[in-house]
Amino acid sequence: MKQKLNYLKETPSQTAGPFVHIGLAPGAAGFDIYNQELGTDISGPNASGERIRVEGLVIDGIGSPVKDVMLEAWQANAAGSYAHPEHPGDVEDGFRGWGRVITNFETGEWGFDTIKPGPVMGRNGQMMAPHINLWIVARGINVGLNTRLYFSDEEEANSADPVINLIEWERRRKTLIAQRVERDGATVYRFDICLQGDNETVFFDI
Amino acid sequence: MKKPAEFYQRDREWHPPALDRNYKTSVARSPQYPLISLENTASEITGPVFGHNDFAPTDNDLLTNYAQPGQAPVGERIIVHGRVLDENARPVPNTLVEIWQANASGKYRHKKDAYLGSMDPNFGGCGRTMTDSDGYYYFRTVKPGAYPWRNWVNNWRPAHIHISVFGTGFAQRLITQLYFEGDPLIDQCPIVKTIPDPDAVQQLIAALDMNASIPLDTLAYKFDIVLRGRRSTLFENRLEGN
Ligand SMILES: [Fe+2]
Numbered sequence: 001m002k003q004k005l006n007y008l009k010e011t012p013s014q015t016a017g018p019f020v021h022i023g024l025a026p027g028a029a030g031f032d033i034y035n036q037e038l039g040t041d042i043s044g045p046n047a048s049g050e051r052i053r054v055e056g057l058v059i060d061g062i063g064s065p066v067k068d069v070m071l072e073a074w075q076a077n078a079a080g081s082y083a084h085p086e087h088p089g090d091v092e093d094g095f096r097g098w099g100r101v102i103t104n105f106e107t108g109e110w111g112f113d114t115i116k117p118g119p120v121m122g123r124n125g126q127m128m129a130p131h132i133n134l135w136i137v138a139r140g141i142n143v144g145l146n147t148r149l150y151f152s153d154e155e156e157a158n159s160a161d162p163v164i165n166l167i168e169w170e171r172r173r174k175t176l177i178a179q180r181v182e183r184d185g186a187t188v189y190r191f192d193i194c195l196q197g198d199n200e201t202v203f204f205d206i
Numbered sequence: 207m208k209k210p211a212e213f214y215q216r217d218r219e220w221h222p223p224a225l226d227r228n229y230k231t232s233v234a235r236s237p238q239y240p241l242i243s244l245e246n247t248a249s250e251i252t253g254p255v256f257g258h259n260d261f262a263p264t265d266n267d268l269l270t271n272y273a274q275p276g277q278a279p280v281g282e283r284i285i286v287h288g289r290v291l292d293e294n295a296r297p298v299p300n301t302l303v304e305i306w307q308a309n310a311s312g313k314y315r316h317k318k319d320a321y322l323g324s325m326d327p328n329f330g331g332c333g334r335t336m337t338d339s340d341g342y343y344y345f346r347t348v349k350p351g352a353y354p355w356r357n358w359v360n361n362w363r364p365a366h367i368h369i370s371v372f373g374t375g376f377a378q379r380l381i382t383q384l385y386f387e388g389d390p391l392i393d394q395c396p397i398v399k400t401i402p403d404p405d406a407v408q409q410l411i412a413a414l415d416m417n418a419s420i421p422l423d424t425l426a427y428k429f430d431i432v433l434r435g436r437r438s439t440l441f442e443n444r445l446e447g448n
Contacts, residue, residue, distance in 0.1 A: 023306025
């Protein structure tokens with residue numbers, strides 16, 4: 001008999017179910033219990049960089065908006081630093097870079113306000129284009145889905161991005177690009193996520 | 207600054223597949239194309255950091271965090287406790303653990319829950335805490351009731367608590383469910399059965415822990431949570447710079 005390695009196995013995932021809001025956004029479930037809900041402010045008041053809004057739908061294989069999704073965003077600040085002790089660079093006071101958003105129960109629309117992140121150093125000295133990491137859970141999603149949101153006005157950086165370029169099917173790369181629009185003087189990026197179909201969003205096994 | 211290292215790859219055969227036809231909602235919500243495998247970068251290795259300012263110390267006590275003064279929720283009083291570890295069996299300290307659950311009659315405090323089970327005015331159904339320096343966490347709550355759900359005509363969820371855990375990197379982010387030892391509904395549940403490996407299912411079943419119970423007061427269940435482990439940097443990796 002060979003020796004045992006004695007690694008533990010990761011706890012298997014289970015769906016977040018339809019009532020994820022009770023635990024992670026109780027206000028949306030219809031009650032008030034915590035002093036503060038977490039993840040409602042991604043960038044804080046002091047972050048430098050362009051103030052933006054990100055909006056979208058999560059769309060299922062039928063073409064219907066998914067109305068019980070929770071998304072989490074994880075992003076660097078405008079200088080490309082993550083609010084994490086292992087990442088170089090400082091972030092502004094109050095910048096956490098993490099947020100949590102749920103969809104409107106009637107329309108399926110979700111959206112959050114933040115600042116546009118800067119480019120982040122990737123592997124092997126290759127710079128990654130500005131992006132927001134997204135994690136999507138819902139009823140019917142057995143393991144949370146990871147994707148990245150890139151920005152339509154960063155064409156040059158996107159075309160050199162080592163992660164986008166990893167996607168062999170070039171026509172799928174556009175599913176990761178949020179479209180910039182100006183609305184009432186504000187910058188809004190539209191990012192619809194398709195779980196299935198011709199425009200299925202690229203999801204990553206990170 | 208510590209040398210960052212990648213997480214071990216996720217064992218996708220241990221987790222449920224995206225599509226399981228017996229869990230009907232997964233059919234239209236499961237990506238059809240393969241996931242694109244991504245070697246970890248700073249974006250995956252880092253993740254949000256939480257502190258004691260983010261929540262109240264009483265947020266982990268579901269017996270009191272929504273109850274009227276002097277009252278208590280109906281149901282079997284239990285402690286749920288355990289450690290958050292990584293695959294290297296090392297504790298994960300100071301990480302946020304959040305839970306949510308139905309009350310003792312299987313009813314959720316949620317405007318979209320239409321089940322006829324009764325609402326408990328003294329039970330909210332959510333809690334949160336941070337692991338201590340040994341990765342240890344605990345909650346006090348009531349044992350949730352089973353409830354029916356629309357899948358096949360007569361499917362019932364076993365008693366369960368939903369659990370969300372962070373770890374130190376976004377790649378460790380995990381939501382799962384805790385089940386209770388001895389529940390005959392576990393083996394019948396299409397959501398449990400999305401997990402293909404019976405040993406993996408066992409990992410989601412909390413054990414009755416008489417040693418941690420409080421005589422004449424509260425029963426206890428032990429539930430350890432394992433997050434992805436990190437590669438150690440025996441040899442230079444090429445994650446940062448060159
Ligand atoms: Fe549930």
